[in-house]
Amino acid sequence: MKKIIIMLVALFITLEAGYIKESVEAHKKGEHKKVANIYEKACSEGKESACYNLGILYMGSKGIKKDVKKAMSYYEKSCNADFTSACYNLGLVYAMGKDVVKDMNRAISLYKKACKGNDGAACNNLGRIYASGDEVDIDNKKAIDYYRQSCSSYDDMGCNNLAFMYAHGKGVKKDYKEAIKLYTKACKTGVYMACENLGYMYENAQGIKQDYKKAVSLYKKACDKGSVKGCNNLGILYVQGNGVKQEIKKAKELFKKACDKGFQEGCSNYKLLDDK
DSSP states (O other), rough: OHHHHHHHHHTTTTSOTHHHHHHHHHHHHHHHHHHHHHHHHHHTTOOHHHHHHHHHHHTOOTTTTOOOHHHHHHHHHHTTTOOEEEEHHHHHHHHSSSSSOOOOHHHHHHHHHHHTTTTTHHHHHHHHHHHHHHSOOOOOHHHHHHHHHHHHHHHHHHOOOOOHHHHHHHOOOOHHHHHHHHHHHHHHHOHHHHHHHHHHHHTTTTTSSSOOHHHHHHHHHHHHTTTTHHHHHHHHHHHTTTSSOOHHHHHHHHHHHHTTTTTTTHHHHHHHHHHH
């Protein structure tokens, strides 16, 4: 769900050599309207990347008044020219239903077009939709296919989600070894959920020899990246003294950190220690 923000990084990467220098210089000077004018000229000349970047600008960038209708029209123009990231972002707008009426059928159609163009994030979102039954019938086999395509298209969240399906035997035969391999791949690239899930497998000896120290390391990595569940699980290991020296004060800090971010299990664990 963060791709619209992430794609701001690509504003200048995707531009063609004729006007990239001018747009970069205008951006550095804070001349945001000039940047928009440069993109508009390029978009009118048929450069789909410029149309896509205009979509990002009008979705709410610094110095540009938010205009969702205009943003969507630019995304549409870019998507029609087979610029897959524009199809993804437009699908995201329809799926979220924050600025327009939610339309999952339209979102799915756009995600499919982007996924077909090897947009890993779009494939991952399709997998999530079919796995959760978000306004469609649950279809774990379809979810597996989309997650697999996402993972092979270098979207490591797709690898994490595919690992989850293997770990729980959803749409595929349960295979802990495959799950561990996929979680490890995703964790190494910074997907904190994968680190947290891998830590759970080490803690509970799922397809691998039990290793509390490894679990501690993985939960800490996940917690440091913002995983409330990772913080909570790490806190439990500190209470138990598994993989670390038993330290109730540290456990309370971790439970509070999880609680402060809205994780109710962390709140319950913190209260339990506080009462004792």
